[in-house]
Amino acid sequence: MGEDLLRCDGLRRTFGGRVAVDDVSLHVAAGEIYGLLGPNGAGKTTTIKMICGLLDPDAGSVSVGGRSVERELAVRMLIGYVPQDVALYPDLTARENLGFLGRLYHLRGRELSARVDEALELTDLQSRGGDRVDSFSGGMKRRLNIAAGLLHHPRLLVLDEPTVGVDPQSRHAILERVAEFRRRGMAVLYTTHYMEEAERVCDRVGIIDHGRLIAEGTRRELVDRLGQKDRIELSAEGDLDALAAACRSVAGVEAASVSDGAVQIVVGDGRRLLPEVIEAAEHAGVPVRSVDVVEPDLEAVFLHLTGTALRE
Amino acid sequence: MTVLAIAQASLRRLARDRTALFFLIVLPVVVIVIVGATVRGFSTWKVGVVDLGAGSAGRTLVTALEDTPGIAVSPYPNAKALTKAIARGELNTGVVLPEGMAAAEQAGRTVSVGVVVERANTSMQAAATAVGAVVQAEGARVQAAQFATRQAGGTFTANLSLAKDLEGHLARVEVRTVQAQANASILPEGFSYSAPTELVLFVFLSAIAGGAAIIETRRLGLYERIHAAPVRAGGIIVGEAITYLAIALGQSLLIVAVGALAFGVSWGDPVAAALLLVIWSLVGAGAGMLAGTLFKTPEQAGAIGPVTGIGFGMLGGCMWPLAIVSPVMRDIGHATPHAWAVDAWTALLARGGTVVTILPDLAVLAAFAAGFLVLATLRLRRVLA
Numbered sequence: 274m275g276e277d278l279l280r281c282d283g284l285r286r287t288f289g290g291r292v293a294v295d296d297v298s299l300h301v302a303a304g305e306i307y308g309l310l311g312p313n314g315a316g317k318t319t320t321i322k323m324i325c326g327l328l329d330p331d332a333g334s335v336s337v338g339g340r341s342v343e344r345e346l347a348v349r350m351l352i353g354y355v356p357q358d359v360a361l362y363p364d365l366t367a368r369e370n371l372g373f374l375g376r377l378y379h380l381r382g383r384e385l386s387a388r389v390d391e392a393l394e395l396t397d398l399q400s401r402g403g404d405r406v407d408s409f410s411g412g413m414k415r416r417l418n419i420a421a422g423l424l425h426h427p428r429l430l431v432l433d434e435p436t437v438g439v440d441p442q443s444r445h446a447i448l449e450r451v452a453e454f455r456r457r458g459m460a461v462l463y464t465t466h467y468m469e470e471a472e473r474v475c476d477r478v479g480i481i482d483h484g485r486l487i488a489e490g491t492r493r494e495l496v497d498r499l500g501q502k503d504r505i506e507l508s509a510e511g512d513l514d515a516l517a518a519a520c521r522s523v524a525g526v527e528a529a530s531v532s533d534g535a536v537q538i539v540v541g542d543g544r545r546l547l548p549e550v551i552e553a554a555e556h557a558g559v560p561v562r563s564v565d566v567v568e569p570d571l572e573a574v575f576l577h578l579t580g581t582a583l584r585e
Numbered sequence: 586m587t588v589l590a591i592a593q594a595s596l597r598r599l600a601r602d603r604t605a606l607f608f609l610i611v612l613p614v615v616v617i618v619i620v621g622a623t624v625r626g627f628s629t630w631k632v633g634v635v636d637l638g639a640g641s642a643g644r645t646l647v648t649a650l651e652d653t654p655g656i657a658v659s660p661y662p663n664a665k666a667l668t669k670a671i672a673r674g675e676l677n678t679g680v681v682l683p684e685g686m687a688a689a690e691q692a693g694r695t696v697s698v699g700v701v702v703e704r705a706n707t708s709m710q711a712a713a714t715a716v717g718a719v720v721q722a723e724g725a726r727v728q729a730a731q732f733a734t735r736q737a738g739g740t741f742t743a744n745l746s747l748a749k750d751l752e753g754h755l756a757r758v759e760v761r762t763v764q765a766q767a768n769a770s771i772l773p774e775g776f777s778y779s780a781p782t783e784l785v786l787f788v789f790l791s792a793i794a795g796g797a798a799i800i801e802t803r804r805l806g807l808y809e810r811i812h813a814a815p816v817r818a819g820g821i822i823v824g825e826a827i828t829y830l831a832i833a834l835g836q837s838l839l840i841v842a843v844g845a846l847a848f849g850v851s852w853g854d855p856v857a858a859a860l861l862l863v864i865w866s867l868v869g870a871g872a873g874m875l876a877g878t879l880f881k882t883p884e885q886a887g888a889i890g891p892v893t894g895i896g897f898g899m900l901g902g903c904m905w906p907l908a909i910v911s912p913v914m915r916d917i918g919h920a921t922p923h924a925w926a927v928d929a930w931t932a933l934l935a936r937g938g939t940v941v942t943i944l945p946d947l948a949v950l951a952a953f954a955a956g957f958l959v960l961a962t963l964r965l966r967r968v969l970a
């Protein structure tokens with residue numbers, strides 16, 4: 274992997290006394306996809322806005338290509354920012370939107386229209402360039418939102434939850450494209466609260482919770498930190514909190530919490546502990562409907578690190 | 586370049602917005618036509634006169650009124666009958682000549698002549714101003730005793746009792762006087778009255794209603810996206826200022842062109858008129874941008890904007906001449922930039938003024954423009970930060 278294109282050191286930001294981002298340091302190399310994984314309100318967007326120069330950090334620094342984002346306006350030429358919410362003029366066509374945004378990056382004339390074509394093609398929208406954005410589906414708007422971040426050939430692409438509210442097909446297309454950008458040597462910073470996405474496309478993942486980066490590494494590294502920990506998922510009807518508490522009392526259970534109508538339990542060895550867990554459940558008087566033993570993944574890492582499930 | 590890109594995108598969006606175009610282009614033209622036609626439509630203004638014992642001075646005044654083209658005078662026995670006739674629409678306006686007018690004039694005292702009009706009626710206002718002008722030319726001071734016949738809801742009896750009240754008031758009202766400046770303090774009637782005042786009204790009104798665009802751009806997250814590009818906050822602000830100025834100037838030119846070509850409005854000294862147009866457009870641009878930072882939602886701007894614009898227009902003399910309101914209201918009116926703009930147009934169109942004549946008005950308007958623009962810039966900077 275290439276040298277670090279993005280470096281953040283000790284980023285911190287508060288809003289009216291409430292800490293949104295606290296001491297976040299991370300780096301992303303050219304040709305690398307870095308996933309910032311965390312639940313809603315963890316501080317992902319705030320971090321990204323500081324990286325893109327949209328928000329001044331209270332402390333810490335950001336450099337892209339070795340140059341300070343805060344001090345040099347021109348550094349923004351290196352960054353492609355794709356905001357979390359689609360930011361396009363609904364009453365202009367796709368081409369007009371891209372043409373407008375391209376001009377902000379000093380593109381013009383033939384070069385501009387070539388870049389617009391290219392960005393539309395990259396996001397499979399070439400046939401819809403002349404249509405107004407308000408006629409687009411949600412997935413198409415998201416893709417165009419991404420296209421707008423690619424016009425000026427940024428070296429660092431920053432995508433803030435690009436797949437939220439997108440149909441599975443568009444989601445697949447977006448993830449494919451992101452992998453393609455990596456092959457082209459772009460550094461990609463990708464935030465998501467979808468664990469599967471982070472596992473699927475990201476080379477490295479940083480887990481952020483309550484504004485703090487609590488773990489960082491490749492999927493393998495993160496999972497290994499758990500030891501050989503497994504996850505047991507109990508679906509049940511009744512008082513799930515009581516069930517979780519009962520499970521916690523079982524020796525060998527490291528954490529148990531309620532999410533998605535099920536109890537998630539982190540254990541050293543799932544199969545060995547399963548009978549005891551079921552028994553504890555019966556004692557608690559909560560009938561178990563189904564049981565699932567899952568190999569360690571990022572969800573388990575998050576659960577292990579925070580004691581709560583990623584999906585709320 | 587980026588600044589122009591921002592302005593271009595905003596203007597392109599405006600060009601697609603049918604509602605905005607209606608308010609920018611169609612409505613002002615329609616209103617100019619209607620108001621212009623209504624005010625000009627009174628080839629003869631019917632004026633009722635009540636003589637409470639004014640003597641020879643009163644007779645001179647009545648003769649002067651009768652000699653004025655477009656004014657037909659008919660006598661009424663008392664103020665009650667007069668106000669009743671006005672309420673019924675039989676008269677455009679009425680004049681009350683006070684007792685002892687001749688004696689007071691001979692003694693060198695100020696004489697107050699009551700001019701009765703219905704406040705809600707524009708054509709009556711115009712008639713009253715015309716009558717006021719004649720009265721002033723005769724050297725007397727005018728009190729425009731106004732009462733509003735409620736257009737909706739008010740019964741005739743209620744209006745009559747209003748009229749009775751008025752009878753008692755006529756003798757006492759001392760405030761409502763018109764400066765003795767003869768007809769120089771009002772704009773000519775017809776389209777020459779409606780076009781300049783509608784220009785002042787609509788350019789400002791459209792601009793603050795257009796503040797919605799800034800709110801929408803902000804809500805769409807476009808400012809943030811623009812800011813992620815190498816564009817400073819100042820660039821965004823200048824881009825928006827160009828947009829609002831272009832809209833205001835475009836609308837001004839439209840009204841000037843329609844007024845001059847279709848209705849033969851003379852816009853006075855070209856240099857002075859151009860300066861006034863540009864400065865007024867700057868006032869509008871500043872107010873529009875400020876509105877864009879003060880309102881929270883586009884709907885708010887769409888609702889409060891026009892009300893504010895029309896309110897300022899009323900206070901500032903766009904609906905009726907400030908010459909016919911009380912000095913207090915005239916002073917209050919001059920808290921709006923509209924009054925200064927209408928004053929300047931009056932100087933240009935009614936008195937053949939030049940840049941030098943309207944320089945004080947222009948200075949005040951420039952100060953308004955600067956104030957609005959500075960405030961808007963400060964607030965936009967906060968929004969963009």
Ligand SMILES: Nc1ncnc2c1ncn2[C@@H]1O[C@H](COP(=O)(O)OP(=O)(O)O)[C@@H](O)[C@H]1O
Pocket residue numbers: 288292293311312313314315316317318319320
């Ligand atoms: N402009 C703001 N004003 C006040 N609080 C904010 C603002 N932006 C974010 N926050 C708060 O900061 C925390 C992190 O928010 P955010 O970075 O948007 O999280 P995420 O993107 O991970 O969902 C949240 O508690 C949020 O309420």
Ligand SMILES: [Mg+2]
Pocket residue numbers: 314317318319357433434
């Ligand atoms: Mg977010």
